[in-house]
Amino acid sequence: MITSKFRNTWIEIDLDTIGYNIKQIRTKLHEKTNIIAVVKANAYGHGSIQVAKKALQSGASALAVAMLEEALVLRKAEISAPILVLGWVQPEYAKIAAEQDITLTFFQKEWLEQVNFKSLMKPLKLHMKWDTGMGRIGIRTEEELNEVIFKLRQMEKIHLTGIYTHFSTADEQGTDFFLKQNERFNQLLQAFQKKWPDSVSIHTGNSAAAIRFPEKMHHYIRFGISLYGQYPSKWMKSMQFISLKQAFSLHSTLVHVKKVKAGETIGYGNTYMLKQDGWVGTVPIGYGDGWNRKLQGFPVLIEGKRMPIIGRICMDQMMVLLDQAYPLETKVTLIGSQYKQMIGTEEVAEYLDTIPYEVTCMINERIPRFYRSVTGCKN
């Protein structure tokens, strides 16, 4: 990972907004509902170690990631909070998870059979996943549930510490499918509790479900996108259920500014021609950084004004049409605010016909992240 700033392109992560967003959701939740901060995919592109530490300091009590590797990165950074791996992990790696006190997700009887529990030096903590309608991973029927419980009972050194499900439409206006999933979860829960009297942690809600239905949440919520100050959907933003502040901003500077005559073309394939004489600036960011080529035509902010990206975006650089000559190293904001103007991740997502989740994930580690907090800016 690049950590120093030799190039003029950088990401700023405002860690104080992570604390703010946790405070906002906290005011909605029942006092007994705790927060798992979801920091998978390098904390949605924000930096998993820094975000995890800030989230834990700000009131989250556990972390979730998608893969064992991501959990090990956090343990290596001396983060000792509970960590849940949300994805499927090969059963032979259960030993590593147990050694590092990392909780794994399981949902297959065969998976339990393949864990060599005799090799476990420490107990392995597991959360059982139920598929109530997402169609991705999880137990779907009572029959499967009974088989898994039967198997679990025979296993030593394995501690079932949680059960959970995931909603597929909690961010949408219509609530029918959300309620159906919730109902299926409650039915499976009834069946489970008859056979498994020990207490386990229960969690169902992602950001959308937690924000909209805090009264339906159980012991934990899994708080992802809104931890970073983004709304789960455009509709949810418009409803103003919660006030959030975006943590992520992306900046660069002008590294070349030139006057170009009408009729001259810009970039590979000559796809853009100047209609009149104008000023063109070059910005050192491109698709090699994850700044998608489809963003041709999208604006950037310079001195609080919107100026379009012209021509095809190159691997490491792109050009913008300026309204006047600017000095070299003038700041260019690609995501974030300048003066009173703002380009949010939602706007980038809409232009790319995707969701804000993908926008912060797509900006890769070639761009250094700098962390801002009341104590100043550091990397």
Ligand SMILES: Cc1ncc(COP(=O)(O)O)c(C=O)c1O
């Ligand atoms: C299983 C699971 N739980 C929670 C989350 C967090 O969801 P959100 O980012 O919408 O809060 C995700 C994210 O994709 C997930 O896969």
